[in-house]
Amino acid sequence: MNAPVKTATSLRALDFRDAAEVRRIESFVAESGGSLFHRPAWLLGVQAGTGQRAAGLVAEQLGTVTGWLPLTEVRSALFGKALVSSGFGVAGGVLACGDEATRALAEGAQSHALRAGFAGIELRGGPVPEGWESWSDKHCGFERALAADDEAELLAIPRKARAEVRKGLTFGHRVTIGRDPNDLAAHYACYSASVRNLGTPVFPRALFRAMLEAFPESSDILTVWAGETPLASVLNFYHGGAVMPFWGGGVFEARGARANEVMYYELMLHARRQGMSRFDFGRSKTGSGPFSFKKNWGFDPQPLTYAAWTAPGAPARNIDPTDASYSRKIELWKKLPLPIANTLGPWIARGLA
Numbered sequence: 001m002n003a004p005v006k007t008a009t010s011l012r013a014l015d016f017r018d019a020a021e022v023r024r025i026e027s028f029v030a031e032s033g034g035s036l037f038h039r040p041a042w043l044l045g046v047q048a049g050t051g052q053r054a055a056g057l058v059a060e061q062l063g064t065v066t067g068w069l070p071l072t073e074v075r076s077a078l079f080g081k082a083l084v085s086s087g088f089g090v091a092g093g094v095l096a097c098g099d100e101a102t103r104a105l106a107e108g109a110q111s112h113a114l115r116a117g118f119a120g121i122e123l124r125g126g127p128v129p130e131g132w133e134s135w136s137d138k139h140c141g142f143e144r145a146l147a148a149d150d151e152a153e154l155l156a157i158p159r160k161a162r163a164e165v166r167k168g169l170t171f172g173h174r175v176t177i178g179r180d181p182n183d184l185a186a187h188y189a190c191y192s193a194s195v196r197n198l199g200t201p202v203f204p205r206a207l208f209r210a211m212l213e214a215f216p217e218s219s220d221i222l223t224v225w226a227g228e229t230p231l232a233s234v235l236n237f238y239h240g241g242a243v244m245p246f247w248g249g250g251v252f253e254a255r256g257a258r259a260n261e262v263m264y265y266e267l268m269l270h271a272r273r274q275g276m277s278r279f280d281f282g283r284s285k286t287g288s289g290p291f292s293f294k295k296n297w298g299f300d301p302q303p304l305t306y307a308a309w310t311a312p313g314a315p316a317r318n319i320d321p322t323d324a325s326y327s328r329k330i331e332l333w334k335k336l337p338l339p340i341a342n343t344l345g346p347w348i349a350r351g352l353a
Helices: 019-031 038-049 099-115 150-155 159-169 182-197 205-214 260-272 289-295 323-336 338-352
Strands: 010-013 053-061 064-076 079-085 121-125 133-134 139-145 174-177 221-225 227-240 241-250 279-287 301-303 306-310
Touching: 010 099, 019 038, 019 064, 019 289, 038 053, 038 064, 038 205, 053 099, 053 338, 079 099, 099 133, 099 221, 133 289, 139 289, 139 323, 150 159, 150 260, 174 182, 174 260, 182 205, 182 221, 182 227, 182 241, 182 323, 182 338, 205 221, 221 260, 227 260, 241 260, 260 279, 289 301
Parallel strands: 079 121, 241 279
Antiparallel strands: 010 053, 053 064, 064 079, 121 306, 133 306, 139 279, 139 301, 174 221, 221 227, 227 241
8 A cells, every 4th residue: 555645835925916815815814713913914004004014924735725924024223123923913923734834934934034134033922933942921911701791791800990990980981982083093192192101112103094904894993081082092903703902002191080991891892792702901011010900800811922033143132121221211211202202103113013
């Protein structure tokens, strides 16, 4: 009896100009249970909003897709050149049907990095290729099921956090959900103030607009208002039955008005009405303030495994804001007037993919 012939895995770069091929990869991501950040639409949104080029490698056997590695080609004068899977995302590593496809995609990414002068590759989730550095102690993800009705959702929040939500609801804040320029303006006002106060450069305004355009049926902005003043706002995505509040923040007055608490509770209710079954609270740095906030809301932290490969002789890329080398810069950034921070921030933040 003849032994079965082993079919070699072929590898190629995805041509994002070929709409049929893009749809084929979108289908592979959906069928494989891939994340939002695996989708070509995510990469194209990042490219449109920041100028960081969308790329990606496809593994195939006999014409059938067996693996996909989404890549953002990050080029930054401050942070160097790196391939990131997936740019500005919290997941998006290798998506493959087996070890052979994983190995082929990793080796292909290394070859691409060396040819094009990228100092390294970052994988956010997925299998760790052999020989790559990996860690699981820096970030955690937070996700849980949505409750059956509004009151059950409130009761699902632990007592202390629930009291803050109830207090916020007594203010009678106006809540809006939409995707138009007014929603974008309110979101940017809240988000830019929030990240400046944390000492972080704000992402380009164009990124948020591009992401809404990239996901026209599965994204929106929820904003909490005091009269005509936006207090807190969050840009959300809907994927695989989960709502993902991804870019959110509040102005200084939001804390006393409990606007952030109202924002997330109202989003839970809205998401259930849209047919979602889970609330994906995203990732947070282990031990950080947001990490504690999400635990206090009853979410169990799940360690996230990331991996990296650094080109021979190149320094490892470091964009960790908690690193000691950034502490003085962060404190100085917090003191910048908001208009100056919003002018300088987007240029810097393009390299933080």
